[in-house]
Amino acid sequence: MFDINELERKWLTYKIKSYLPHAIIIISTLVIFITLFTTINYQNSKSRVQNGNTAAVAKDGNISKVKAETITAKKVDSNTQNTPLENTPQKAQETINEKFFNEKNETKKVETKVVLTPSLSFMDKINKSTVSEPIRIIEAEAPAVETVKEEERVIAKEEAITLEEPKGSINIKRQNIQNDIEQVIKRFKKSNDPTLSLFIAKSYYNAGDYNLAYNYALITNEIDSNQETSWIIFAKSLVKLDQKDKAVETLKEYIKQSHSANAKTLMDEILSGEMK
Amino acid sequence: MKSNIFKNSKNVFLDIVNAEDYIQIDRVSKMYHSFKDSVNKPLKMLLLYGKPGTGKSMFLTKLYHDLLSSRIVYLYQTPILDDSEFFKTLAKDILDVKYQGDLNFTQFMKILENRALDYVPIVLLDEAQLYSNFLIEKIRLLSDTRKIKFVITLHKTEKEDLIAKEHFQTRIWDSIELKNASASELKVYIQKKLMKANCFDSANMFKDSSVKLIHNLTHGNYRDTNKLLYILFDIYSHYHENNPAKINTISISNKIIEMSAIHTGLIHV
Numbered sequence: 261m262f263d264i265n266e267l268e269r270k271w272l273t274y275k276i277k278s279y280l281p282h283a284i285i286i287i288s289t290l291v292i293f294i295t296l297f298t299t300i301n302y303q304n305s306k307s308r309v310q311n312g313n314t315a316a317v318a319k320d321g322n323i324s325k326v327k328a329e330t331i332t333a334k335k336v337d338s339n340t341q342n343t344p345l346e347n348t349p350q351k352a353q354e355t356i357n358e359k360f361f362n363e364k365n366e367t368k369k370v371e372t373k374v375v376l377t378p379s380l381s382f383m384d385k386i387n388k389s390t391v392s393e394p395i396r397i398i399e400a401e402a403p404a405v406e407t408v409k410e411e412e413r414v415i416a417k418e419e420a421i422t423l424e425e426p427k428g429s430i431n432i433k434r435q436n437i438q439n440d441i442e443q444v445i446k447r448f449k450k451s452n453d454p455t456l457s458l459f460i461a462k463s464y465y466n467a468g469d470y471n472l473a474y475n476y477a478l479i480t481n482e483i484d485s486n487q488e489t490s491w492i493i494f495a496k497s498l499v500k501l502d503q504k505d506k507a508v509e510t511l512k513e514y515i516k517q518s519h520s521a522n523a524k525t526l527m528d529e530i531l532s533g534e535m536k
Numbered sequence: 537m538k539s540n541i542f543k544n545s546k547n548v549f550l551d552i553v554n555a556e557d558y559i560q561i562d563r564v565s566k567m568y569h570s571f572k573d574s575v576n577k578p579l580k581m582l583l584l585y586g587k588p589g590t591g592k593s594m595f596l597t598k599l600y601h602d603l604l605s606s607r608i609v610y611l612y613q614t615p616i617l618d619d620s621e622f623f624k625t626l627a628k629d630i631l632d633v634k635y636q637g638d639l640n641f642t643q644f645m646k647i648l649e650n651r652a653l654d655y656v657p658i659v660l661l662d663e664a665q666l667y668s669n670f671l672i673e674k675i676r677l678l679s680d681t682r683k684i685k686f687v688i689t690l691h692k693t694e695k696e697d698l699i700a701k702e703h704f705q706t707r708i709w710d711s712i713e714l715k716n717a718s719a720s721e722l723k724v725y726i727q728k729k730l731m732k733a734n735c736f737d738s739a740n741m742f743k744d745s746s747v748k749l750i751h752n753l754t755h756g757n758y759r760d761t762n763k764l765l766y767i768l769f770d771i772y773s774h775y776h777e778n779n780p781a782k783i784n785t786i787s788i789s790n791k792i793i794e795m796s797a798i799h800t801g802l803i804h805v
């Protein structure tokens with residue numbers, strides 16, 4: 261004979277045991293997702309805090325935002341000499357792109373050429389304060405450039421390695437995100453490569469620094485007006501800066517020339533209020 | 537309170553080998569008939585082998601039962617392990633000679649040769665893997681005389697495979713391997729068995745999914761299935777009497793199948 265209660269208890273243990281592996285898998289995936297989500301949020305808010313004062317100042321339109329940038333850029337410059345790089349940094353930058361930005365919009369070549377021309381007084385203000393500044397910096401910094409290619413390469417490699425690590429490097433990443441942007445800004449100043457400025461625009465947009473995002477989108481567009489993403493970031497930044505009408509206007513202009521589906525989607529989202 | 541339909545169902549799965557309880561399962565049934573035909577051919581020996589619980593004893597018992605009407609046939613379900621005892625039993629049964637004292641192989645052969653039987657008696661030996669190598673060798677020599685025909689069953693393990701090869705390879709004309717049931721054969725087995733005992737309600741409770749779970753647990757082994765279902769109906773009986781809210785009579789509950797498997801050791805907790 262059997263003890264029915266004992267048997268029922270054993271059966272329950274058996275059931276729990278057989279579901280345990282599934283439960284563990286589900287829970288651990290959830291935990292990983294939540295951790296990732298919160299770290300990314302934390303990263304964003306942290307860089308927002310870092311840019312906080314400068315961004316606010318720029319919004320007021322009094323002092324050039326780029327001042328702060330110049331200082332940091334200089335500081336980094338003195339640490340690692342800046343040289344236009346070809347392969348490795350390019351790769352590293354691509355990795356950053358993939359890792360940190362979920363931009364669905366792939367850059368697409370468009371035949372027609374429309375260049376962004378901000379006409380509002382608001383734009384003028386920003387233009388004066390920020391867009392002109394980086395150029396000045398480039399000029400100022402240019403003579404100081406020394407070629408220490410090897411060193412730079414090593415750094416770039418290290419960067420790439422840390423970024424490729426899937427887990428455990430979250431802390432390093434968090435510390436590096438501001439650094440990364442600065443590094444890329446430096447490289448951009450040397451090379452004037454629009455993919456770099458676009459990356460910077462995306463970075464600032466994701467960090468919540470919409471003024472700087474606007475600036476770099478504009479800069480990118482000036483260099484290469486076919487960069488779809490630059491238009492999109494430009495428009496998105498405008499929305500964030502309470503310039504919804506200007507954003508729609510810009511997008512309309514761009515869609516006319518490019519028939520970009522992504523731009524259309526974005527415009528619809530802005531008009532419907534989905535994108536705020 | 538409704539009568540306990542589960543009590544009768546439980547007894548259906550007692551591990552008893554009885555020719556009347558034999559259930560025809562298509563594949564085995566075909567094998568059975570060809571094997572039965574082989575008995576009537578001038579073959580020295582027939583071998584039935586397979587893992588424990590695949591129905592060898594049942595098969596042999598059924599064969600014995602079916603041959604009784606037409607042939608002189610003897611069934612030894614439990615092996616006679618002592619040599620002298622084995623020959624004495626054969627002498628008594630086949631030759632009607634009651635022998636006092638020990639009887640060895642040579643003596644038995646002499647008696648057999650001196651007796652002119654006008655038929656070949658069939659001797660069915662179950663669980664032949666239990667016989668000593670010595671006795672197996674003598675059985676082989678007896679078969680060579682063609683005066684007695686042996687049908688033996690063997691558990692199939694590596695060791696027994698060897699015995700089968702060494703001792704019988706050259707002499708066996710026909711052999712059959714019995715295997716575990718497939719899921720559909722198991723369903724036929726369970727339902728036919730229950731219906732034979734008029735347990736129609738419980739037979740109807742075995743849906744494909746329940747049988748599939750049982751098959752997963754027992755791999756279609758008849759003995760393991762019997763054990764499992766015996767406990768299963770024991771648990772059903774218990775619930776029926778003490779806690780009828782816990783069971784339904786529409787289909788067999790997976791929970792109770794698993795509880796039975798835990799109790800019989802098919803599932804380790």
Ligand SMILES: Nc1ncnc2c1ncn2[C@@H]1O[C@H](COP(=O)(O)OP(=O)(O)O)[C@@H](O)[C@H]1O
Binds near residue numbers: 591
């Ligand atoms: N064809 C069958 N019909 C009915 N019962 C069967 C059949 N085959 C096997 N069984 C049941 O399965 C159990 C195990 O079978 P058995 O012949 O003793 O296996 P083996 O001798 O191979 O170990 C038996 O108790 C028997 O009731």
Ligand SMILES: [Mg+2]
Binds near residue numbers: 589592593594662663
């Ligand atoms: Mg047996």
